[in-house]
Amino acid sequence: MPIDDRLLSELAAQIDQLPEPHIVLGRDYRVLAANAGYRRRCGSGTSLIGRHCYDVSHRYHVPCDLAGESCPLAASLKSRQRERVLHLHHTPHGEKYVNIELTPVMDDRGEIVAFLEKMERLRGAWDETGRRALIGRAPAFRRMLELVARVAPAEASVLLLGESGTGKELVAQAVHEASHRADGPFVAVDCSGLTETLFESELFGHERGAFTGAIARKTGLVESAAGGTLFLDEVGDIPLGIQVKLLRLLETGAYRRVGASEPRHADIRLISATHRPLEAMVQAGQFRQDLYYRINTFPIPMPPLRDRLEDLPLLSADLLARVAPDRGLRLTADALDLLGHYAFPGNVRELRNLLERASLMCDGTQIEPRHFAIELGDAARPDTEISTDASAFDMARLQRDFLRRALEQHKGNRRELASRLGISERTLYRRLRTLTTD
Numbered sequence: 001m002p003i004d005d006r007l008l009s010e011l012a013a014q015i016d017q018l019p020e021p022h023i024v025l026g027r028d029y030r031v032l033a034a035n036a037g038y039r040r041r042c043g044s045g046t047s048l049i050g051r052h053c054y055d056v057s058h059r060y061h062v063p064c065d066l067a068g069e070s071c072p073l074a075a076s077l078k079s080r081q082r083e084r085v086l087h088l089h090h091t092p093h094g095e096k097y098v099n100i101e102l103t104p105v106m107d108d109r110g111e112i113v114a115f116l117e118k119m120e121r122l123r124g125a126w127d128e129t130g131r132r133a134l135i136g137r138a139p140a141f142r143r144m145l146e147l148v149a150r151v152a153p154a155e156a157s158v159l160l161l162g163e164s165g166t167g168k169e170l171v172a173q174a175v176h177e178a179s180h181r182a183d184g185p186f187v188a189v190d191c192s193g194l195t196e197t198l199f200e201s202e203l204f205g206h207e208r209g210a211f212t213g214a215i216a217r218k219t220g221l222v223e224s225a226a227g228g229t230l231f232l233d234e235v236g237d238i239p240l241g242i243q244v245k246l247l248r249l250l251e252t253g254a255y256r257r258v259g260a261s262e263p264r265h266a267d268i269r270l271i272s273a274t275h276r277p278l279e280a281m282v283q284a285g286q287f288r289q290d291l292y293y294r295i296n297t298f299p300i301p302m303p304p305l306r307d308r309l310e311d312l313p314l315l316s317a318d319l320l321a322r323v324a325p326d327r328g329l330r331l332t333a334d335a336l337d338l339l340g341h342y343a344f345p346g347n348v349r350e351l352r353n354l355l356e357r358a359s360l361m362c363d364g365t366q367i368e369p370r371h372f373a374i375e376l377g378d379a380a381r382p383d384t385e386i387s388t389d390a391s392a393f394d395m396a397r398l399q400r401d402f403l404r405r406a407l408e409q410h411k412g413n414r415r416e417l418a419s420r421l422g423i424s425e426r427t428l429y430r431r432l433r434t435l436t437t438d
């Protein structure tokens with residue numbers, strides 16, 4: 001059933017009043033009207049009217065659901081209600097993640113005759129061209145982003161669950177930047193490795209004279225995060241004694257500085273992250289059940305890199321440009337293939353370190369398998385055969401050459417060198433000894 005002209009011109013007039021990009025879409029995926037905001041975002045000079053939405057936004061020749069994307073139009077036709085998805089769109093400014101919201105328009109008889117589509121750009125770390133961009137387009141990564149886009153504008157507590165190096169802090173920042181608190185502070189706290197007393201005074205602050213050595217009043221991180229977002233990384237490591245104080249803060253907004261009698265108030269949104277099995281810790285009595293429920297309102301699983309290896313080309317290009325900004329480094333097809341056979345237990349952080357080391361090994365602009373041989377030689381997945389010629393190299397010799405070169409280039413002390421190479425000081429000394437016996 002096509003839409004009648006009167007209703008269409010009413011809808012067109014309605015979207016013209018709106019600042020955000022909007023279109024009216026027919027049931028056949030054709031654009032029937034576009035407002036100025038939409039034309040600015042997607043126009044690129046040519047007319048949009050009569051074109052298919054999937055062609056305008058994605059350059060596809062078939063609807064999104066036939067091209068591996070979720071299609072809100074198909075979903076809305078079926079559910080007869082508003083549907084929202086996260087899409088990666090082509091725009092005159094490059095590819096951008098956008099929130100698409102589709103509302104069905106019914107005629108007098110309740111037939112869906114058209115859809116109003118609203119396009120919303122995601123702010124901050126979502127911007128693919130931004131410096132701290134979240135890079136990725138693999139299905140597992142997009143499922144995660146979709147959850148992030150849904151929860152960001154709400155006030156719900158978010159729990160990011162994933163291995164080390166999967167980008168939990170980056171995602172926490174993205175939630176903050178896409179939230180109503182974006183203009184407020186984002187305060188990240190590493191909850192591991194602090195004693196209960198120290199942690200309490202870091203988190204809640206202390207009064208002068210609260211304990212030996214407290215020579216001045218100290219503002220806590222909770223106070224610094226007021227009006228914004230508090231990110232608790234490794235939340236599973238919070239001492240039990242502090243857990244109850246944190247719960248009180250989350251439930252009533254009240255907390256006490258160490259040594260103070262008066263309670264203070266802070267309005268914060270909480271994002272927590274952990275790589276530990278919190279549920280099992282609750283069973284074992286190591287984590288309070290009430291706090292677990294409170295922080296786990298909206299859990300988001302973070303995909304490990306090995307589940308989104310199709311993102312390696314994009315991620316590597318971005319990371320290489322960051323670790324060696326002026327060198328124009330590229331991975332050869334063989335080098336990418338080699339990385340594609342690796343399990344990345346340290347996820348994106350490990351990929352970054354690997355690329356940084358390879359960039360030191362490479363004198364030209366093309367990173368080849370041999371530039372990775374040292375790390376991947378003995379750590380590649382045991383169940384896969386590496387089909388590149390990396391295994392044909394003399395690993396021991398390469399390792400020694402690598403170390404010599406790193407020593408020549410490094411100006412700091414041995415501890416810094418070990419940390420730069422991602423190995424322990426003991427391993428560094430052991431390897432240095434092999435240099436002298438060479």
Ligand SMILES: Nc1ncnc2c1ncn2[C@@H]1O[C@H](COP(=O)(O)OP(=O)(O)OP(=O)(O)O)[C@@H](O)[C@H]1O
Nearest residue numbers: 133134135136163164165166167168169170348349
């Ligand atoms: N999707 C991504 N796009 C670009 N860079 C990423 C992405 N994910 C992670 N990184 C980079 O990988 C590194 C590790 O990320 P981050 O510190 O956010 O991980 P994490 O999960 O918080 O780690 P940990 O649990 O060890 O604290 C950072 O340098 C970050 O910029």
